[in-house]
Amino acid sequence: MAWSKEETLSRDEMRAIQLAGLQRTVAYVYERNAHYRKKLDDLGVTPDDIRSLDDIRRLPFTTKQDLRDNYPFKMFSASPEEIVEYHATSGTTGKPIAVGYTRQDLEVWSESMARTCTGAGIGKNDVVQNIFGYGLFTGGLGAHYGALKVGAGVIPISGGNTQKQIMLMEDFGSTALTSTPSFLMHIYEVGEQMGVDFKSLNLKSALCGAEPWSESMRHSIQDKFGITVCDIYGLSEITGPGVSFECREEQSGLHVNEDFFYPEIIDPDSGEVLPEGEEGELVFTTINKYGQPLLRYRTRDISRLTYGTCSCGRTLVKMARVSGRSDDMLIIRGVNVFPSQIEAVIMKREGVSPHYMVIVERKGVMDSLRVKVEVTEEFMIKAAADVLKGAEFDILEDVAAVRSKVRHLQQDIKDVIGISVEVNLVPPGSIPRSQGKAQRIEDRRPK
Incomplete structure (x- = not known):
């Protein structure tokens, strides 16, 4: 599978591309976007002031609120005739954020996702079952464009239809999957009940993303399906999926398509701006986008950047797997908590599944955390068998085992996040499943 030459450039060569792209973008938005012209004028910055990459620090940040305030199209820099595709975020907290693409933007997006597919070993001999949602959500079409560009066959099934997903894996000979990790785990649960041996199918790889997930969940999916799972990253505001991707050689850090999206x-x-290797908020400037280019967009995602040559041969800067979002971050009694930290603990314990819900409550003047975690079917079967035997000693032993499991989970989570939590073990299937991004937090605190 051929790579693009940009994936193996020297650092000097890449910086030359980035500077040219940055200068072109600043001049473009200054001329064609009233929002950015005012922002730059207020700072006393003109396009001629951008002489080096370090001058990016003179540019204004862009936030999600800017996009909401300019809904629907005031953040577009291209004319209506140049926009050929529209997408939008879900808008669960108000108006959605509209996203517009020119034909050239779609080429950049397709190339970004083609690199993502190639990084996971997906090529022209593969059949990609695309489980990401189609429609205004960018996941489905982004993965579709990339798979087509590398020559793969695509099954555009989208999300949901769990039993049909499994049927097509069997009947169509799917070799690669694109999905949220939580929905893949759900597919496995359903398939297990149907007696499906996923390891006997043609599956070999998966691209997973669109929600925070842990390394432990990756290992669990790989073990259950017998496949290689690579992480992908993207956000609608920048382009959609394909901003960065893991390679199957290392599965350690995501290569940023930095000739298109300049990271800080x-x-x-x-x-x-923080030095290389330090953790902080990820910021992107689009340097090869025309429909809706963004300057220094604050993603609210927490990560870090490292430079060097990967064992796969790519020289693209790597971003660490996102550890959480600063706007999804919970602050409990002064402590910053991310659901992914709790998930990582859960995934290491036997007898419990990766399905959980973090409930935030206020008791008196204090905030508290309660974590509902599903036990596995095997755990329930053993407990039910003891009850049917009527063995009082065994039943008491099972109760003690549950209490011990709860205590250990509570202690492990406290060790990781630094505060005490209450853990409730609940039966399999009792936590609602999501066909898109898994909803992990239920905040019951008074607004």
Whole structure:
């Protein structure tokens, strides 16, 4: 499978491309976008002031609120005739964020996702079962464009239809999957009940993303399906999926398509750029986009950047797997908590499944955390068997085992996040499943 030459450029060569793209983008938005012209004028910055990549620090940040305030199309820099495709975020907290693409933007998106597919070993001999949602959500079409560009066959099934998903894997000979990790786990649960041996199918790889997930969940999916799972990253505001991707050789950090999307890590409080390797908020500037180019967009995702040559041969900068989102971050009694931290603990314990819900409550003046975790079918079967035997000693032993499991989970989570939590073990299937991004937090605190 052929790579693009940009994936193996020297650092000097890449910086030359990035500077040219940055200068072109700043001049373009200054001329064609009233929002950015005002922002730059207020800062006393003109396009001629961008002489080096370090000058990006003189540019204004862009936030999600800017996009909401300019809904639907005031953040577009291309004319209506140049926009050939529209997408939008879900808008669960108000108006959605509209996204517009020119034909050239779609080419960049397709190339970004083609690199993503190639990184996971997906090529012209593969059949990609695309489980990401089609429609205004960018996941489905982004994965579709990339798979077509590498020459793969695509099954555009989208999300849901769990039993049909399994049927097509068997009948169509799917070799690669694209999905949220939580929905793949759900597919496995249903398939297990149907007696399906996923390891006997043609599946060999999967691209997973669109929600926070842990390394433990990756290992679980790989073990259950017998496949290689690579992480992907993207957000609708920048382009959709394909901003960065893991390679199957290392599965450690995501290669950023930095000739299209210039990355920075900043201190989320001060806005200052942080050195290589330090964790902070991920910021992107689109440097080869025309429909809706963005300057220094604050993603609210927490990550870090490292430079060097990967064992796969790529020289693209790597971003660490996102550890959480600063706007999804919970602050409990002064402690920053991400659901992915809790998930990582759960995935290491036997007898419990990766389906959980973090419930935030306020008791008196104090905030508290309660974590509902499903036990596995095997755990329930053993407990039910003891009850049917009527063995009082065994039943008491099972109760003690549950209490011990709860205590251990509570202690392990406390060790990781630094505060005490209450853990409730619940029966299999009792936590609602999502066909898109898994909803992990239920905040019951008074607004």
